[in-house]
Amino acid sequence: MLTMILYTWREMLHRRVLAVTLLMVVAFLVLYGLAVRQLALHSGDLDPLAKSIVIPQIFSAGLYFGSFIVSFLAVFSALGAVSGEVENGTVYGLVATPVRRAEILLGKFLGYALALVVYAALFFLAIGAIVRGYTSLAPGGQGGALALFCLQPLVLLAVTVLGSTLLPTLANGILMFMLYAVAMVGGMLEQIGWLLHVQSLQQIGIISSLIMPVDALYRKIVYILLTPTATPLQALTQMGPFGAQVEPSVWMLVYTIAYLLVAVALAVRNFNRRDF
Amino acid sequence: MDLAIETNHLTKNFGSKTGCADICLSVPRGHVFGFLGPNGAGKSTLVKMLVGLLTPTAGRARLLGRPLGDRAARRRTGFLPELFRYPDWMTGREVLDFYAGLYHLDAVTRRRRIPLVLETVGLTGREKQRVRSFSKGMQQRLGLACALLPDPDLIFLDEPTSALDPLGRREVREIISALKSGGKTVFLNSHLLGEVEQVCDRVAVIRKGRIVADGALEELLSVNLEVSLEVEGWTPELEAALAHLSTGFTRVERRARLTLAGREDLARVAELVLAHGARLYSLVPGQRSLEELFVDLIGNEN
Structure with missing residues (x-):
């Protein structure tokens, strides 16, 4: 399995997915850093209430787009995990070796996963450092939030690898894009539903989270970071499309982990059974 | 084995x-x-x-x-x-x-x-x-x-x-x-x-x-073996005996070609010629090619 993990890392490097994503990350962090700095410079002009709304939302926006970039990396690096090998013809030599098919697939998954966790962790810490450096915001529960921020791309990775065992690379990419869109849009609709007390929108959000739970994970992260104590301002700090009006339950977290494990198990099963 | x-x-x-x-x-x-x-x-x-x-x-x-x-x-x-x-x-x-x-x-x-x-x-x-x-x-x-x-x-x-x-x-x-x-x-x-x-x-x-x-390749190639022979003293009985032994028999003057089921019949050809009082000058088994075998087995797939 170590052979496959190393192979996967080298492939990520050579295909330049990591490099392109790194450029995106740097560009984003530079722009984000400038924006937060400007906000901090002019925040003296804001009254305390406005400041307590705007700064957390800037922070959660940073996390939102940060998770988008890491999700981009998760999907595009693993899009052809199996289908790419089939389309290139490299699968024939690979599968005929003494390595178990499960080891091949899990080696690839772990290779992508380890890279994604490092990437996500550094990104999360960078955003946190920018916000803490320029503002007075001191988010709590960062350990738990960091873990969840790293879990997000792994969920997408698991589904992407599963899709790769079933679909050609391009079709898998379209599917993953659609699933991510469902999660994002459903999540925003759910926030509006909670804010305006519209049950149907809340349910749409819940269903979309069951289909693809990454947005629910994001809402959990934001809720942990920006709601250290229940205060009258709590609802205000969570306003807007990047906040979390209601904390996703711990059962959502349990469901997400089970979802990830089932996706990986199905991917292994499909790869084991497939004829090449 | x-x-x-x-x-x-x-x-x-x-x-x-x-x-x-x-x-x-x-x-x-x-x-x-x-x-x-x-x-x-x-x-x-x-x-x-x-x-x-x-x-x-x-x-x-x-x-x-x-x-x-x-x-x-x-x-x-x-x-x-x-x-x-x-x-x-x-x-x-x-x-x-x-x-x-x-x-x-x-x-x-x-x-x-x-x-x-x-x-x-x-x-x-x-x-x-x-x-x-x-x-x-x-x-x-x-x-x-x-x-x-x-x-x-x-x-x-x-x-x-x-x-x-x-x-x-x-x-x-x-x-x-x-x-x-x-x-x-x-x-x-x-x-x-x-x-x-x-x-x-x-x-x-x-x-x-x-x-x-x-x-074995040698065995497969010896099936339907073509043999050329040169004999002096052909008789109708000898021709009949060789024709009976083979699946295809043609003769032009002293030379004949016959198709045998396998290499094991080669010795029998020599025995028959001598038994009928003829003189055997040459007995040459043809080397059947794998291509010929392949074509015989597969036929014209088109």
Whole structure:
């Protein structure tokens, strides 16, 4: 399995997915850093209430787009995990070796996963450092939030690898894009539903989270970071499309982990059974 | 007999379509076995089942005395696919290192085997080039190197010379002969009948998913053997006796041609000529070619 993990890392490097994503990350962090700095410079002009709304939302926006970039990396690096090998013809030599098919697939998954966790962790810490450096915001529960921020791309990775065992690379990419869109849009609709007390929108959000739970994970992260104590301002700090009006339950977290494990198990099963 | 490959009614169906049906083959260790058939007959289907790319629909097989899929047997098996593709972003050396890892070769064995197989396939000095810069022939040589890397006891070669020039083909034949001398077993899928004739001990022919001939090459080529003879003193009785022995008999003056069922009838021809008081000046068995056998068995597929 170590052979496959190393192979996967080298492939990520050579295909330049990591490099392109790194450029995106740097560009984003530079722009984000400038924006937060400007906000901090002019925040003296804001009254305390406005400041307590705007700064957390800037922070959660940073996390939102940060998770988008890491999700981009998760999907595009693993899009052809199996289908790419089939389309290139490299699968024939690979599968005929003494390595178990499960080891091949899990080696690839772990290779992508380890890279994604490092990437996500550094990104999360960078955003946190920018916000803490320029503002007075001191988010709590960062350990738990960091873990969840790293879990997000792994969920997408698991589904992407599963899709790769079933679909050609391009079709898998379209599917993953659609699933991510469902999660994002459903999540925003759910926030509006909670804010305006519209049950149907809340349910749409819940269903979309069951289909693809990454947005629910994001809402959990934001809720942990920006709601250290229940205060009258709590609802205000969570306003807007990047906040979390209601904390996703711990059962959502349990469901997400089970979802990830089932996706990986199905991917292994499909790869084991497939004829090449 | 110690068998390297043994299949027992091995079958693969793709939905309602038959890939291979009831394949029963036995390949002794240390033999070079040729597997022939027209396009789409099922040659690659059988090989893919044996190396684990396809799951058989029915039947069983053993490789090196162990059931199909056994990891220990896989470690002693090498495979050159018909579609030989390797990660194009890797160098030749990196591909071999990668496959060495997949075969669990230790560092000492890697250091010894990698230069050796590079030299065997004629890629020494090219191992630092990326695969994307390789010609098709070089990629096939790299594939052969990967197949030879674990020093396998059994090696499957699926069209191993399809991308090679005549010199390259001769090199591969020499590699196969060297493998045989080393006691290895080679299973060779090839369209190039001349090549199979030169290196194989045994052949099987497959048509529409079923084996239509299987045996030692010499025995198969001696079926329907054409014989030329020159006799002085022909009699009607002698002609009748030879015509009865053969499936086709023609005579022009002293010379005659007849088709015998097998080599075992050659001596009988000489006996009959002498028994009828004629003089036998020459008795020359024709060398039937594998191509002729192939055409007889497969017919005109078009």
